[in-house]
Amino acid sequence: MLILAIETSCDETSAAVVENGWKVHSNIIASQVEIHAKTGGVIPEVAAREHVLKIIPVIDQALKEANKTLNDIDAIAVTSHPGLISSLLIGTNTASTLALLNNKILIPVNHIHGHIYSNWLSVENPRKIKFPILILTVSGGHNEIIYMKDHHEFEIIGETRDDAAGEAFDKVARMLGLGYPGGPEIAKAAKSGNPKKIKFPIANLGKNSFDFSFSGLKTAVLYEIKQKDKTQQYICDIASCFQEAVTEALSQKLILAAQKYKVEEIHLAGGVSANIELREKIIRKIQELDSKSTFRHPEHISYCTDNAAMIASAAYFQYKKNPEKYKEWRNIIAKPN
Numbered sequence: 228m229l230i231l232a233i234e235t236s237c238d239e240t241s242a243a244v245v246e247n248g249w250k251v252h253s254n255i256i257a258s259q260v261e262i263h264a265k266t267g268g269v270i271p272e273v274a275a276r277e278h279v280l281k282i283i284p285v286i287d288q289a290l291k292e293a294n295k296t297l298n299d300i301d302a303i304a305v306t307s308h309p310g311l312i313s314s315l316l317i318g319t320n321t322a323s324t325l326a327l328l329n330n331k332i333l334i335p336v337n338h339i340h341g342h343i344y345s346n347w348l349s350v351e352n353p354r355k356i357k358f359p360i361l362i363l364t365v366s367g368g369h370n371e372i373i374y375m376k377d378h379h380e381f382e383i384i385g386e387t388r389d390d391a392a393g394e395a396f397d398k399v400a401r402m403l404g405l406g407y408p409g410g411p412e413i414a415k416a417a418k419s420g421n422p423k424k425i426k427f428p429i430a431n432l433g434k435n436s437f438d439f440s441f442s443g444l445k446t447a448v449l450y451e452i453k454q455k456d457k458t459q460q461y462i463c464d465i466a467s468c469f470q471e472a473v474t475e476a477l478s479q480k481l482i483l484a485a486q487k488y489k490v491e492e493i494h495l496a497g498g499v500s501a502n503i504e505l506r507e508k509i510i511r512k513i514q515e516l517d518s519k520s521t522f523r524h525p526e527h528i529s530y531c532t533d534n535a536a537m538i539a540s541a542a543y544f545q546y547k548k549n550p551e552k553y554k555e556w557r558n559i560i561a562k563p564n
């Protein structure tokens with residue numbers, strides 16, 4: 228089954244062609260980073276206007292790169308929620324119209340389900356994934372630990388009580404005068420810093436909770452850097468100590484969950500899964516636990532941050548579970564939450 232997927236939930240305009248939920252034929256991502264870097268964050272109206280300009284050329288390019296035409300496509304998938312409503316609308320209207328005009332199956336997808344399915348994607352070989360799985364999914368807008376018993380059977384066992392880790396990366400980068408998005412900038416600066424210079428607090432929400440909290444850490448960084456002489460070295464040290472605290476908080480909770488839920492696999496997903504320090508910490512902690520669980524992060528860095536290939540994968544398994552549900556075309560309603 229060949230799916231053309233569209234993703235416009237935030238500030239990336241993306242279209243992809245994916246076969247049978249895993250094989251990536253194309254995954255085109257038009258990033259708006261340069262535009263939003265000027266304002267230090269996404270202005271929804273600006274993002275939506277960019278999506279309008281990019282969506283059709285990006286879809287054309289995805290088909291071209293996959294060497295396919297719309298005739299070859301079996302279904303069209305699109306992110307319907309959650310996200311910025313003005314951004315989502317561009318994707319959902321485009322997908323709904325394309326499906327109606329070309330008589331295609333139309334599949335709305337939850338963006339977070341998409342991130343979860345990013346671990347199924349590959350160019351060469353299908354990844355032989357075994358259930359049950361524990362997934363830590365960390366982005367700019369969300370942050371959860373999910374227990375997944377089977378395809379599209381999700382149980383949220385932990386989530387953030389305030390900010391997502393990605394948002395904390397973005398805010399702290401801004402405080403330090405680093406670029407946008409903050410995650411990769413902090414990671415780069417942290418390489419030249421001393422992670423032990425300052426010990427930032429990690430929220431302690433109890434041994435029985437798999438929830439996160441990052442607002443205290445953000446405030447701690449704010450107080451620490453106030454009235455300090457921000458030399459290059461100082462900025463690198465703060466970036467390094469902040470990264471140390473966030474990755475420690477994320478990996479500690481994931482491992483705590485892994486002790487309770489015996490799983491075949493442990494996955495990391497979402498924009499922050501691109502962070503090398505986080506990946507290495509989780510691998511180390513799984514080894515210390517003497518766990519037999521297979522650890523995976525997305526095969527390619529472009530599957531970590533927002534992309535349409537992951538939406539195609541989630542859509543495929545969603546469709547397979549209940550094909551009857553998608554027999555008739557139904558206009559897709561975009562929802563922010």
Ligand code: KG4
Pocket residue numbers: 237365366367368369392393394396397408409410411414497498499500501502503531532533
């Ligand atoms: O999944 P994503 O593209 O968008 C949302 O669904 O929110 O995640 C974007 C987030 C941003 O906050 C960005 O700073 C973070 O992922 N990010 C990283 C790295 N690359 C992207 N955070 C830490 N380290 C990275 N290397």
Ligand code: ZN
Pocket residue numbers: 338342366367497498532533
């Ligand atoms: Zn995302």
